[in-house]
Amino acid sequence: MSPREISYTDAAREALAAAMERDPTIFILGEGIGERGGNFNTTVGLYERFGPMRLRDTPICERGFTGICTGAAMTGTRPVIDFMIVDFILDGVGELVNQMARIQYLTQGRLKMPVLIRGCFGIGSGYAAHHSGNYYSLFVNIPGFHVVLPTTPYDAKGLMATALRSDNPVIYLENKSLLNCRGPVPEEDYTIPFGEAVIRRLGSGLTVVAVGAMVPLTLSVCDDLASEGIEVELIDPRTLAPLDLSTILESLAKTGRLLVVDESFGPCGIGAEISARVMELAFNDLDAPVRRLNGEHTPTPYSPTLEAAVIPSAARIADAIRNLAAD
């Protein structure tokens, strides 16, 4: 029997529903996450199962409900904040950084901060300047957060399950372009540990670490490149904080070359961190400098011709790989 295939969104929701069944202290706040089931179907069917106290529609007050979830997590419940589009998180950054991320530390661990923060991100489909944000590097920079970017339905479920057992605030980010992708997902509950990368493709020519939607996009060019004689080893870190450097370093020890592909901004981005860490830890393994391929350092334009110009495309990824192979 071939395994069941479901969508990314359904997989994440399955883990959420199972956790809510098990843990009555979980509740969800967000705009349209109640009866409506979420703008991106993140909570479809849950209102009917768990009722209005556990799926609570909010007015448009992102700072407010971020602060509220902080206080709730300090007093015995496990809040889920569904930001819908992750750009809206920016109005809550004060509550996230000054409060949520610091209270475990300030109480020496006497209080826990089990909050799941989720939102859809990424450039594409003309979402334009205010709905295309990628803010994971910011949350990697700040101590106290886990940052999770599932790229398959299987991972969406398993990482969600882990997030909903963590003591820590978890930023769980769903790339808009992946929401409808389908893949095999076991029916039973399972967890995927944070900080364990997965190798999406084995290869000995060079190593690519791709982030979010760049994982399947990079994968899509690997066969062509193989026919040119370039064997890519593709690593999906799955969580950026914690970051599984060992898997990257092991691959690099084999290939000697590393490219980081990330649609987000380059400066002080996750690619910079990976690059710097790899140099610090494995300078002698490097046959060429670590390279980064990022989106352009601009706000996201609307027009399809402009939008396409600011993100890594399959062609640009392939070129970057070719250049590194030849470096």
Add this chain to the structure above:
Amino acid sequence: MSPREISYTDAAREALAAAMERDPTIFILGEGIGERGGNFNTTVGLYERFGPMRLRDTPICERGFTGICTGAAMTGTRPVIDFMIVDFILDGVGELVNQMARIQYLTQGRLKMPVLIRGCFGIGSGYAAHHSGNYYSLFVNIPGFHVVLPTTPYDAKGLMATALRSDNPVIYLENKSLLNCRGPVPEEDYTIPFGEAVIRRLGSGLTVVAVGAMVPLTLSVCDDLASEGIEVELIDPRTLAPLDLSTILESLAKTGRLLVVDESFGPCGIGAEISARVMELAFNDLDAPVRRLNGEHTPTPYSPTLEAAVIPSAARIADAIRNLAAD
């Protein structure tokens, strides 16, 4: 005649006053920046000179006045936001990132965004978790901002003068430990271009790029190190966006070794960016991997014993330099 020596804060204020004299569209918003002259004396005497319309005390509503200054800059004035302690900026991040940083782009330059955003930052003196923040990496990551960190009275004045002539939002950050430092400052108006680093000490052994208060701290150990035979070339980038890479690369070409010292968080910080860029551009000049010395990745604790443990000290800087020299 030896040149006049004044304090860092006085130097910055001198440039601000001169600009206000010249440009009647400049006004300042903040808490206690009117008659009181600013918690850190940033505006002492200006209220008397320029009156209540141009120095306007605000209620405690950081998001509000950040948004207001965005709208003001779009309509012909040049606002200055004085955040006092820069941690308070976090409540305004939505307005800064989603709006202020993007409107020049979205209008194809038909609107300008001349806003000066200033605040005091840095770990020290028991300011603790909510008053010790360093958020420059965040603003380097986001396109649209200039990020300026003067470390001497001379630079404080010249960079302030440049900021107040720029079309762009400028994040002007003053390290609390430098506010009272004194140094030679010409009386006349002058500007310092953004993106021009300065070499604080010449040396051929290795290169250190230090950020903010780490510049004088690093300088303080250089002579001792010289007596051990380690000649440090110390670079103060002065602005992190734009970043003067040429000066760093030229120095590296000579020394072959680079250390970045930054009291702020390592992951996705400015040190990671410098490290990654340097590797990309000058891999073959590197005799050893670029090293970073950062503050610990934790909230800032209060107690002097803990606080001292989370920031680079003179001793730790010296050790890091010795290790790199021996690498």
Add this chain to the structure above:
Amino acid sequence: MTNFAPDTILSLYRTMVRIRLCEEKLARAYQAGKIVGACHTYVGQEAIAAGVCQSLRDDDAVFSTHRGHGHALAKGVTPRQLIAELFGRASGCSGGRGGSMHLFAPEVGLMGTSGIVGSSILQATGAGYSFQLLNTDRISVAFFGDGAVSNGAFHEGLNLAAIWDLPVLFVCEDNLYATEVPFDYATRNTNVAARAQGYGLTATSLDGNDAVEVCAVAGEMVKLCREGKGPALMVCHTYRTRPHAEGMRDGGYRTQEEIDAWKQRDPISRLRQTAVEAGTVTDNQFAAIDEEIAAEITDAEEFAESSPWPDPATATEHVYGSTT
């Protein structure tokens, strides 16, 4: 009604029809895949943009929302510029960079629509600050929905405008819902005018589907602000008759009866009928406008469709202005 010259009536009507026909064109274009991203239409609320902007000058500043096509057109953006923008063309008012939620035409005082709820309130307040500091009699206008009322920006913006006596007109378009969340769920106090008075603003509520009333009240409030007696707020009760955004389902949260009842209060036919009945304007005059605008919109769509795409090489321009 009697207060208004036929020219004003015709002008209000023209603006409303322009908005309506543009929106209908855009809705069809969205279905045809010519528009991507978000597209929130203004159908049913046209009287508000038309009535408010009637009293504004080009150098007054309007700050708008995600539902901003109507505000843009009423402030003077042309249908060509609007449609071309949503089609992602270089000839759009933002050069194709913005799309529906980022319309900018500072030349005519359209200082931006916004994909973030609440910001218009703050930016308009800031423009008021500029105008006061520059000692002009320009004013600024913030449009926002009922959904913004429970946001901190409302609180902070209104308060700052009030304590500094800024020349800002706040226009709350209460269409009963924020996406699908009813206003009376989002707050225990839906009386936005009373709340604004609580901050010290001059404020009033009115029928937002009555262009004449909107225009009359806005005229007074604009005058107040221009004379330095601002800020002021007007709450316009209204309804959007299309889904929250194009491509979204519209069920579950409201009834067909409610939609139908509001369609009966359509601002365009109401203005026309009242004016014809009062004998102020003839039906022929209205019909002529219908024809004129229909042609204008057809032309605008053709213009948009034949306009060039933006050059990808320009995608990274204008992130920064100059720093001398």
Add this chain to the structure above:
Amino acid sequence: MTNFAPDTILSLYRTMVRIRLCEEKLARAYQAGKIVGACHTYVGQEAIAAGVCQSLRDDDAVFSTHRGHGHALAKGVTPRQLIAELFGRASGCSGGRGGSMHLFAPEVGLMGTSGIVGSSILQATGAGYSFQLLNTDRISVAFFGDGAVSNGAFHEGLNLAAIWDLPVLFVCEDNLYATEVPFDYATRNTNVAARAQGYGLTATSLDGNDAVEVCAVAGEMVKLCREGKGPALMVCHTYRTRPHAEGMRDGGYRTQEEIDAWKQRDPISRLRQTAVEAGTVTDNQFAAIDEEIAAEITDAEEFAESSPWPDPATATEHVYGSTT
């Protein structure tokens, strides 16, 4: 007054004296350089923390501000734990990690003081959400100053508490100034109780320097919240008689006459005098408390001073809890 048993009067008095003597000790320690960073004292406002916390249980949650020593002591943090914390010692209530603006003692329901204005309002609202979801009769309390009223957190927090009927008591301590900015500059409407009613809360204003009144009103409001009839807000009119923070000058923004007038309304001597005059409690009983607390504070300072510093090796612990 007549409503309260002598025990309650003595308890209020004891708490207030404990706060006062602690604060005076801390102020001197600050001058002596034993305390670094920010240190905002509560002198003059003691009746509020004492009166409100009198009706709270250990498992009720208090969220406090930058001026939070009084709230901490009234909620059950001991002077030893408080002074040791400000001295940066491992025996402090936050293990020396927090200092004045980050006091935490969840064991007794002190859920944190905060260096950021406004957050206490939101976090208390969230605790109310927990208590409602968990179906307990616990309540939460947000203390905040007049300065927070013009912040978006006030607007968003009160609104959410109101629409969800959360068991939260909001306590606004209106001491006329936010640092040096007068409340009547920061807003055109200083009637915070009326404003809270505008959001749908039960709300009232009272004399915050009268411990008996604070205690009586708080008792009622706590009961209301515990019975699920919250949220509620009380505005306590009061005054801080020391500078905004230790080490700051105190001139320019207020007059010596104003300070002196408020010193006449000192909550501690008022309670004592009234109770003695009413014959409820004898002056000797009060004097005994003075002595008891003086000894307690002396002991606390000695304890703090002889406590070990935190081990630098622990500085990076507890950034994360576990993730299984």
